Amino acid sequence: MLGGLSLVLPALFFFRATFTSDVFLAGDTLRAFYPMRAYWAERVSQGGFPDWFPYDGFGQSFPAIFISGVFHPTALLHLVLPLGVAVKLTVLVCFPVAFLGTVALLREWGVPRAGALFGALTFTFSGYLVCITNNPTYLLAASTVPAALWGVLRFVRRPSAARLAVGGGLLALVAFGGDAQAFAVTQALGVLVALTEPVTAPGTWGRRVGACLLLVATGGLLAAPQLLPAAALVMTGEPGARSLAEAQDFSLHPLRVGELLLGPFLTDPVGVRGIPxxxxxxxxxxxxxxxxxxxxxxxxTPAFVLALAGVGASWRQRRTWVFVGAWLLLLALMLGSLLPVYGWVYQLLPPWRPFRYPEKLGSFLVLGLAVGAALGWRRCLGPGGNPRAVIVAGMAVAAFCAAVVLGESVGGLWTRGYVLPHWPDAPAAAIEGLSGNVVRMGGLATGLALLCAVLAWRPRLAAGLVVIQWAALSWENGPLYQVSPAEILETPPPLVERIRAASAPDEPVRVNLMVKGYGAPPLKGYEFKDRLSLGQVAVLAPDTSVFWGIESAASYLPGRSPRLGRLMNDPRRWAFELAPRLSTPFTVTRTRELTGGPPPGTRVVAVDPLFEATLLGHPDAPARVHLARPECVATADDAVKRMTAPEPAAPGTAIVECPEPLPVEAASGTGGVRVTRESPEHFTVDVEAAAPSVLVINDAYQPGWTATLDGAPVPILAANVAVRAVPVPAGRHSVVMRYRTPGLVPGVALGLLTLGALGAAMVVSARRGRRGARGAERGR
Known part of the structure; x- marks a missing residue:
């Protein structure tokens, strides 16, 4: 029954996706997940492996971007299904995984079936999991966490090679989902769960610690193909947060903690389908x-009541307060910039620094409440339980929620006490909507809490809690997920055709974006977030241009070269001077920014009046690969100063960071090149140089690239701060460039060796088991 419910309930909850051709498209589903999966499918279907991603910020390592999830098994769906359908199925399959994993974890803790079903509903259809459909990378990781903790619990209770393989594999699957922070926190929670298990025999504690370490190590080794490339990127680039302030940009506001109990009282569930x-x-x-x-x-609200009752009924147990303390620590971390806790962890634990956005921990927060509610069910509503605790908790929660409703209805406690002081010019409609949300949700929460108390009074009726929990989650969270017409993905915007018409066929072309915000013009038949998605696609926001085979000089993914970031400090100069010098022939900007005419050296190529976007061309942008006269500097700082000097280097000159002087003659930088591209990671340049020169490749200067000149290794030098150059002597030569992600080969080798070792251990264990069984049989 539970297996069937794991399929039926998500299909019903997400009926707007299940029973229509619409696809998930909101937020980073469009901006990051679709582009990465589209690129993965294109490369793998051609028999290659996507080491290098050329579509973001002049290129970056694809496996090293942790959120790429390049090794997650759901990526295989893209080899057999259309892009939109594959992403929709990827999103939808997360919910049965979350449901069954939570049921398994709770049953392992002895929760009755009805309580396990209640806890699984709570986590699977919590607001966090429903709304993070706007970013499947984090949904894939979050949905796997309960199963991973189940694997940990099973292994530490009765260690075996098979259970080690399952537990380690599930931990690795969290990493392969693409969320490094979730992987780290899951490992820590796994250790906490294991160490709080009761010790039943002398000497068990030491074995328990050893089992924890073995399981954590196994999960890390199996995930090595993802972890080692990411670690290499951390050491050489700026993935994630570059400062504590940036790390905490998405912090949970304390006001939103009330959503856990009352509901999403800040949302507009009909128009915006979210918080405006x-x-x-x-x-x-x-x-x-x-x-x-x-x-x-x-x-x-029923989950909140049961979790509160469980704590009240178990307050004498030390393990209860260990779990409550861990939950409160996660809440403190989620509050980010509003408490010093996240800053302490950031300063004291350097491996934490690449992580960012404290709100990402929301999946653990709601999982903690789901587990707490289910354990409360076991403690209070199970055989020999204490239902009085549920009655008391229900009455207390109902009294609190009723006070919230009364305070707003009579005295405007919410709108006059908080909203208007923070938003004095708030429109009347916004005030009415915010007030109505609190009154309606508070009233509903009051009724649900009282109903919990009533049902607990008669334990035979406790199964009704499952029904009202499902109804509450469907009513409040159901309207908030967003699906959009698939045509948004399938129809090239007008600017794409103009770029293709103005570019050489079969040659990579790069466009820069100088648009800060994305509009949502009124379009009949499209919801607000549909129009927002259309606005991003229309201006070629990174990395939506992947769909049309157009590279982006702007950057959205976290693996961008820090050298490139140094050139982007002045956005206007970057867009109209520096990016064109690095072979970016087009820029998209807002039409209203050009009231005084196009900037010097540019021309208007096309205008999109609907989305108020103008495509500018840079006629003087050099070819992607060309010969140049080297101008040597000693360091990257010198290169930045020279590159951004008021008087730029002469045309045909490259600022090169030279370990030793390069030969320069009058004819340096002249000659011809012919490029043969086998893949983004491997291409050949046939050069005919009139004099000693440098071959400039206007793609990101990143570790992992190697070059040969006429078959002999040759150094790759940083040119114009952010791109690559290879010294070439006069005459005809062949330069071959290859890329391999640092750490990828050792990571894959470690993963495969660990997998092989686990397989061998399982075979040995099975043989010993059979021998033991035969010996016992002969003894009888």
């Missing part, structure tokens, strides 16, 4: 962003 940007900016802004990470954290 203006409400974020005025009421709950905690960092540089003006949108919410997720639009709901609601776990259902």
């Amino acid at each position: 940007e203006l409400a974020v900016r005025k009421l709950i802004r905690t960092g540089a962003f003006t949108r919410a990470w997720v639009d709901s954290l609601y776990v259902g």
